[in-house]
Amino acid sequence: MLHSLATLTSLVQEISRAPNAVEAMQTIVVRLGNLFNVPVCSLYLRSEADDQLVLAASAGLAEASVGQVSLCLKEGLVGTIAHSTHPLNIADAPTHDKFVYIPETHEEPYHQFLGVPLIHLRNLVGVLVIQGTDNQPFAQDVEAFMVTVAAQLAATLRNIQRSEDWRPQSIQPQYRKHQGIKSSTGIGCGYLKLVGSQVSLDRVKPGPWKKKSAECEIEHFHNAVDQLRNDLSVGASRLSGDGNSEVSSLFSVYSMMLDSPELIHSVEQHIKEGCHAAWALKETALSLSAVFEAADDPYMRARSEDILNIASKLLRLMQAKPDIDESHHEEIILAGALISITDLSAYPAGTVKGIICTGGSSLSHTAIVANALGIPSVMGVSDLKLADYDGEFVIVDGYRGECITWPSEALIEEFRRIQAADTDFSQELMALRDSPAETCDGYRVRLLANTGLLADVTPGLRNGAEGVGLYRSEIPFMVHDNFPTEEEQYQVYRQVLGAYAPMPVSMRTLDIGGDKELPYFEIKEDNPYLGWRGIRFMLDNTALLVTQLRAMMRASEGSDNLQLMIPMVGRIDELEAFHRIADSTWEELLAEGYEIKRPQIGMMVEVPSTILLLPKMAQYVDFVSIGSNDLTQYLLAVDRNNPRVSPLFDNLNPAMLSALELILQHCRDANLPVSLCGEMASDPAAVILLLGMGFDTLSLSAYNIPKIKWLIRCVSRELAQKLYRDASMMSSEADIRALLREELCKLGLDKLTGPTNSH
Numbered sequence: 001m002l003h004s005l006a007t008l009t010s011l012v013q014e015i016s017r018a019p020n021a022v023e024a025m026q027t028i029v030v031r032l033g034n035l036f037n038v039p040v041c042s043l044y045l046r047s048e049a050d051d052q053l054v055l056a057a058s059a060g061l062a063e064a065s066v067g068q069v070s071l072c073l074k075e076g077l078v079g080t081i082a083h084s085t086h087p088l089n090i091a092d093a094p095t096h097d098k099f100v101y102i103p104e105t106h107e108e109p110y111h112q113f114l115g116v117p118l119i120h121l122r123n124l125v126g127v128l129v130i131q132g133t134d135n136q137p138f139a140q141d142v143e144a145f146m147v148t149v150a151a152q153l154a155a156t157l158r159n160i161q162r163s164e165d166w167r168p169q170s171i172q173p174q175y176r177k178h179q180g181i182k183s184s185t186g187i188g189c190g191y192l193k194l195v196g197s198q199v200s201l202d203r204v205k206p207g208p209w210k211k212k213s214a215e216c217e218i219e220h221f222h223n224a225v226d227q228l229r230n231d232l233s234v235g236a237s238r239l240s241g242d243g244n245s246e247v248s249s250l251f252s253v254y255s256m257m258l259d260s261p262e263l264i265h266s267v268e269q270h271i272k273e274g275c276h277a278a279w280a281l282k283e284t285a286l287s288l289s290a291v292f293e294a295a296d297d298p299y300m301r302a303r304s305e306d307i308l309n310i311a312s313k314l315l316r317l318m319q320a321k322p323d324i325d326e327s328h329h330e331e332i333i334l335a336g337a338l339i340s341i342t343d344l345s346a347y348p349a350g351t352v353k354g355i356i357c358t359g360g361s362s363l364s365h366t367a368i369v370a371n372a373l374g375i376p377s378v379m380g381v382s383d384l385k386l387a388d389y390d391g392e393f394v395i396v397d398g399y400r401g402e403c404i405t406w407p408s409e410a411l412i413e414e415f416r417r418i419q420a421a422d423t424d425f426s427q428e429l430m431a432l433r434d435s436p437a438e439t440c441d442g443y444r445v446r447l448l449a450n451t452g453l454l455a456d457v458t459p460g461l462r463n464g465a466e467g468v469g470l471y472r473s474e475i476p477f478m479v480h481d482n483f484p485t486e487e488e489q490y491q492v493y494r495q496v497l498g499a500y501a502p503m504p505v506s507m508r509t510l511d512i513g514g515d516k517e518l519p520y521f522e523i524k525e526d527n528p529y530l531g532w533r534g535i536r537f538m539l540d541n542t543a544l545l546v547t548q549l550r551a552m553m554r555a556s557e558g559s560d561n562l563q564l565m566i567p568m569v570g571r572i573d574e575l576e577a578f579h580r581i582a583d584s585t586w587e588e589l590l591a592e593g594y595e596i597k598r599p600q601i602g603m604m605v606e607v608p609s610t611i612l613l614l615p616k617m618a619q620y621v622d623f624v625s626i627g628s629n630d631l632t633q634y635l636l637a638v639d640r641n642n643p644r645v646s647p648l649f650d651n652l653n654p655a656m657l658s659a660l661e662l663i664l665q666h667c668r669d670a671n672l673p674v675s676l677c678g679e680m681a682s683d684p685a686a687v688i689l690l691l692g693m694g695f696d697t698l699s700l701s702a703y704n705i706p707k708i709k710w711l712i713r714c715v716s717r718e719l720a721q722k723l724y725r726d727a728s729m730m731s732s733e734a735d736i737r738a739l740l741r742e743e744l745c746k747l748g749l750d751k752l753t754g755p756t757n758s759h
C-alpha cells in the first residue's frame with residue numbers, strides 16, 4: 001500500500017487546490033474510484049440542519065441523483081454505518097436487512113459494498129462508499145486502507161460540510177456561517193468594511209519624482225506625516241474617552257513609529273536617490289517590516305503589521321484619498337486580518353457595530369479593546385475570504401463566535417430581533433442596578449466585577465458591581481511596549497481603586513505565562529502551562545513584584561480598599577515568600593511616610609494541589625478566589641485553547657463540581673471568605689449550581705453582571721440546592737447541562753444563554 005499512501009498524499013494536495021467544494025468532492029470520488037479500481041465511489045455528507053445523509057458526490061452513480069438522494073440516520077446501509085460509526089463490508093448489498101432500494105441512483109449492478117464513516121473530532125461528517133461487482137466482500141487490506149483514507153479526509157470534509165458550499169444551489173441556504181473564536185458577545189449587523197492596509201501599497205510602482213524636485217517630494221511626504229500625527233491624536237482622544245491610558249499607550253506606539261528616524265530618514269534617502277515619495281515609502285516600509293518580521297521577539301514581529309499599516313495610511317494621505325468615503329454606512333463591521341486601534345478610531349463613536357478578524361485570539365489587542373468597548377467581535381475566522389464580502393451586509397454573532405455572510409432577509413430580521421431584544425433586555429436589567437442580587441427566598445449574593453482595562457471601570461460601576469473581585473493586572477502590561485514603571489502603574493491602579501472606593505478591589509499581581517504573553521518579554525517553553533507562570537515568575541523576578549506591590553499599595557493610600565491576590569499558587573513556600581516581600585514592601589512605604597493600610601492578601605485556587613493543601617494554606621491568607629478557568633484546565637488536563645479537545649473543557653464536569661464543594665468545605669472550616677472569578681460565574685447553568693452549593697460571592701465581567709443578577713433574583717435557593725443535589729448524582733456534564741437547560745427553560749430564563757434561533 002506504499003504506492004497508495006503516496007497517491008493519498010497527492011490527493012490531499014489536489015483537493016486543497018480545488019477551486020470550490022463541489023470540485024474538491026468530485027476529485028475525491030473520482031480519484032478514490034481509480035485508486036481502488038472500482039466502478040462506484042460515493043460520498044454522503046451529513047446535513048447538520050436536518051441530520052440527513054445527502055449523496056454529495058459520486059463517481060459511478062447516476063449524476064441526477066447527486067444532491068437529491070438523502071437518507072436518515074439509521075436508514076439504509078449508509079444510515080446504518082453513520083449510526084453505528086462502524087465500517088460495513090458486504091458481498092451482496094440487496095440481501096442485507098437494512099438495504100433500501102433507491103431507484104434514482106441506478107446502483108443495481110453493484111452488489112459488492114464497502115462503506116466507512118467519516119468522523120472528525122467526534123463529529124459525524126458523513127460516509128464514504130465504494131461499490132463493485134465481485135461476489136465477495138472487499139479484501140481486508142482494502143477495508144483497512146478505506147479506513148485510513150476516511151481518517152485522512154475527515155478534517156477537510158468537515159470543513160466542506162460546515163461551509164454548506166457542498167449543497168446543490170437549489171437546496172443551498174442563502175447564508176454562510178464562518179466559525180471563529182468568541183471574543184466579545186452580542187450581535188452586530190452592518191456592512192463589511194475591509195481594512196486592507198497593504199492593498200494600496202502593493203499597487204505602487206517605481207518611478208522618478210512626480211513633483212519638480214526632491215525637496216517637493218520630501219515636503220509632500222512630511223505633510224502626510226503631519227496629517228497622520230494629527231489624526232492619531234484625534235483618534236486617541238476619541239477612543240480613550242475617560243482617560244483610558246491603555247488605549248492611549250497603543251496610539252503612542254503608532255506615533256513613535258511614525259516619527260522614528262528609521263522611517264523618516266530612509267524615505268528621504270530614497271527620494272534623494274531619485275524615487276517618487278510613494279515608492280520611497282513603500283521600499284522603506286517593506287524593508288522595515290521584513291526586519292521586524294525576522295525578529296525572535298514576538299513584540300517586534302507584531303510591529304511588522306503596524307509599520308505596513310502606517311505606510312498605507314501615509315500613502316492614502318499622499319494620494320489625498322481619505323480612509324473613509326463620505327458615504328460610509330451608519331452600521332459598519334470592520335474586518336481585516338487584524339484590526340488596529342487606529343482603524344477603530346477612524347469611525348464616529350457608535351458606528352462600528354462589529355469586528356471580524358481572520359487572525360488574532362481572544363487575548364489579542366483588538367479583542368481586549370472590543371470587549372472593553374462592548375463591540376461584538378469574532379477573532380480567527382480563518383476560512384473567510386474578506387475581499388469577497390467587502391461592502392456586503394454581514395452579521396457578527398459574538399455569542400457563538402461566528403459570522404454570517406449573505407444572510408437572507410428572514411435571517412437578518414431574526415438577528416435584528418435578537419439585537420433589539422438584547423437592547424431591551426439590557427435596559428430592563430438596568431432597572432435592577434440598585435437592587436440586590438438576592439434569590440426570591442432571600443439568599444444574598446455579592447456580584448463583583450472582573451476588570452483589567454480602565455474602559456471597564458465605568459460599565460462595572462454602572463452595572464452595579466459591588467467591588468472588583470479580579471483585577472487582571474497583566475492587561476495594562478500587555479498593551480504597553482515594555483514593563484510599565486512604578487509611576488505608570490500607580491496612575492492606572494489609582495484610578496481603579498479610586499473609582500470603586502470604598503468598595504474592595506482585589507488586584508492580582510502579574511499573571512503571565514501560559515497563553516498570556518507579554519509582547520516584550522518572550523518566555524519560550526515546551527509546556528508553558530506547566531512552566532514559568534503567575535507567582536512562580538514573579539518570585540523569580542522580585543524587582544518586578546516589588547515595583548508592582550509598591551505601585552498598588554501607594555495607589556491605595558486614602559482609599560484603603562486594596563486587596564492583593566496571588567495567581568497560580570501551588571505551594572506553601574510561595575505563600576511564605578509572597579508574605580515576606582509584601583510585608584517588607586509595606587513597611588518600607590510606611591518608613592517613606594506613606595499612610596497605607598496593610599492590604600488583605602488572598603490567593604487564587606486554580607492549581608489542583610491547593611485544593612488538598614488548603615487546610616494548611618489557610619493561615620497564610622485572608623480570602624480565597626477560585627479561578628475556574630485554570631482549575632478546570634488543570635483538573636481535567638484539557639487545554640482550553642486547543643480546539644481538538646475543547647468539547648472536553650466544561651466547568652460542569654462532575655470532578656470539577658466535587659472539587660468546588662471540597663474547596664468550599666475547607667474554606668468554611670477555616671472561616672475563610674471564598675469567591676469564584678472564572679468564566680463559570682457568567683454561565684447561568686453553573687451559577688445555579690454554585691448557589692445550590694453555597695457560594696455567595698461571584699466575580700464576572702461587567703457586561704454579564706446584570707444578566708446574572710436577574711437570574712439570581714428569579715430562582716430560589718431551595719430550587720438551586722435541589723438541582724445541585726440532583727446534578728451531583730450524575731456522571732456526565734452533558735446530563736448535568738441537560739438538567740439545567742430544562743430548568744432554565746421552565747423558569748423562562750433561557751434567553752440568558754443568547755440567541756436560540758436554529759439557523
Ligand code: PEP
Nearest residue numbers: 606627628629630677678
Ligand atoms: C481563571 O483561571 O479562572 C482566572 C480567573 O484567571 P485567568 O482567566 O486570568 O487565568
Ligand code: MG
Nearest residue numbers: 606627629630
Ligand atoms: Mg487563571
